[in-house]
Ligand SMILES: Nc1nc2c(ncn2[C@@H]2O[C@H](COP(=O)(O)OP(=O)(O)OP(=O)(O)O)[C@@H](O)[C@H]2O)c(=O)[nH]1
């Protein structure tokens with residue numbers, strides 16, 4: 294079994310930074326996490342990629358083509374469709390050449406896929422799903438990591454829209470899913486306190502804040518209430534704050550995602566068996 298995190302989120306939400314942080318953290322604990330850049334328009338990132346979509350196709354290729362004449366957004370969609378059509382290229386990159394036997398080797402392959410910031414790729418279009426299906430066919434267990442800038446999560450209205458964006462991705466991708474609030478280090482201490490409230494959202498306080506004083510809030514109070522109750526009652530979305538300056542925060546998040554991916558499950562089982570054996574011995 295191999296493991297993949299698909300890193301998605303709005304433009305500039307900190308996806309590439311997340312990948313660098315995780316790769317660095319893994320290196321510090323002598324663990325191997327690779328990153329693949331799948332953003333054909335990427336200009337700058339600080340991780341060292343295992344492979345890069347720009348070796349296959351660059352956004353400029355789609356935009357400057359005499360016949361295609363795409364703008365940046367259409368061009369991006371074209372590039373990802375091109376990637377799916379040329380899946381053999383990606384397979385070679387990930388699975389070490391054409392050797393079928395290489396699939397699944399080595400056992401603890403753990404790869405982050407740094408995606409473009411156009412969120413519609415994952416809310417409406419099928420490329421996100423197709424990528425997951427490809428990875429699954431190559432023996433990957435996948436999890437979607439949705440990054441959202443925490444600065445957009447410190448008032449009720451933004452919380453609702455951020456949550457809806459996260460839900461759209463969840464509904465379209467149908468994969469195990471983790472929401473990450475990035476850039477927590479940039480928040481003031483007041484804003485951090487405010488954020489706490491949204492980490493364990495409570496529909497009532499949220500709605501109290503939203504329905505008072507704004508025209509929209511008053512007119513659509515019932516709708517807002519219903520959305521709030523939905524989020525609360527079904528624990529539909531939860532957010533994990535990520536402070537890039539705090540190694541413990543990075544480690545905690547990685548552990549959460551490892552659990553979701555059931556990474557290292559065999560190792561855990563062994564430890565547990567060992568503990569039980571010891572307890573048994575004492576009896
Ligand atoms: N202080 C701080 N800055 C951050 C953090 N994460 C990202 N940034 C900054 O936010 C900007 C955007 O970060 P990226 O990681 O490039 O975001 P992205 O989601 O990959 O952006 P696109 O690929 O363009 O969609 C950069 O200037 C980063 O340095 C963080 O946790 N703390």
Ligand SMILES: [Mg+2]
Pocket residue numbers: 308309310332335338407408
């Ligand atoms: Mg990026």
